[in-house]
Amino acid sequence: MDMDHVREYFKKDRLAAYLGIEIVDVSPGFATVRMPVQDFHLNAVDVVHGGAIFSLADYAFAVSSNSHGTVALAIQASIYYLKAGRGGVLTATSREVTRNPKLATYHIEVKDDQGNLIASFEGMVYRKQDPITA
């Protein structure tokens, strides 16, 4: 699979663009994405909203699970919030845990600028046979 094609495909992801999430790196089964924290990511107690942290991790999950060139649909995800995110740039790294023709599982870590672990995320996709089309 051509990784430029994967990056091109994800330009169509409007939520990621709206939240300011960018792909840093992608290779088969792996992805790193980043989100510079902005005011609109915050919740009522002025820390990064759980939904923003999830969306960041979820994007790493989506990019890595679609990196084989066929459409992968998220069917389940679990997130553990480990430390409040307070600003700077948050980074999510996804690695493929296992993959068969129908299902695949990914583990994602979200860290802040200082390398603190902010969240741990695990998710499963159902794999279709349709190619991703940029």
Add this chain to the structure above:
Amino acid sequence: MDMDHVREYFKKDRLAAYLGIEIVDVSPGFATVRMPVQDFHLNAVDVVHGGAIFSLADYAFAVSSNSHGTVALAIQASIYYLKAGRGGVLTATSREVTRNPKLATYHIEVKDDQGNLIASFEGMVYRKQDPITA
């Protein structure tokens, strides 16, 4: 607890505002929130992004768990994606499953305009003693 105070407190939630998520109803341990689907909620295959669906459910989770007037912090959440969300208005309803002085658990359902179940979400909070301050 005065529910107007809870609504006032959540006006400070900037991610919810940025994603167009609004409180429909809140009572102690319960909340209903809604999100009219917009183009920026979509992913690369033109359905509502998992991160947007999670953020909607998470907001119902936050409103219901803070409805007792003290700060509740999400520590874990699991989401099951059951059907693609394709437009219209999505609604998330949260109910308290159990609550003790330190921990509480909530179950949230996300439905579309036709009443189809889009996602099922369960989450746990750690309860602080600090009052929520609008």
Add this chain to the structure above:
Amino acid sequence: MDMDHVREYFKKDRLAAYLGIEIVDVSPGFATVRMPVQDFHLNAVDVVHGGAIFSLADYAFAVSSNSHGTVALAIQASIYYLKAGRGGVLTATSREVTRNPKLATYHIEVKDDQGNLIASFEGMVYRKQDPITA
């Protein structure tokens, strides 16, 4: 599907028998199972072991998801421990949340004799086309 056939099929489940878990009721997409608590179900602090509570919930999950007559394999489960189980009979009730030809999701509640909620469980299966054979 003949529910007697489902019950007959589950007689082959050796872990359930070994842990003293019995089917109370099964209908398409639903199941109720029970476990009279015995000393071997306890952990080091004398309450029912998380593994025993999970196994009880998991059995309700298995019976309900195989009740349509084709083999369903658990791919993911999340459990929330809400209250310690201290004895008597624990009962798990499973209901189908959604089902399509490939995937289905179930929600299970575990309660004690007094009706206290002990655990909440959600799980997903991958559905094969093979019939269950007693």
Add this chain to the structure above:
Amino acid sequence: MDMDHVREYFKKDRLAAYLGIEIVDVSPGFATVRMPVQDFHLNAVDVVHGGAIFSLADYAFAVSSNSHGTVALAIQASIYYLKAGRGGVLTATSREVTRNPKLATYHIEVKDDQGNLIASFEGMVYRKQDPITA
């Protein structure tokens, strides 16, 4: 903390003994446990029951989270079933992801004799101040 004291404490875990699960290794925040597969661990399709795999992972979770010498109670766990377990010896290894005075999170992997990943498990405990007493 004296690891012999932790091992002694877990001799009181009756479910682990009943299922034939043994501690291989324990150090602060880490644990490895094993389960030689026996007929009573199997389900109706002759593979290791999800409840047995969960119980194995859960025991590694319990040993590692109590290894600091104070009682840790499981509040939530998520398991991903990645491959069927078919016999031999299954081994679960737990590592502490994060820990603060009240909460801690662990990641557990279950592998078979050939090193195949059978399940991935993540769980959270609530930490009490009571010492574990063997």
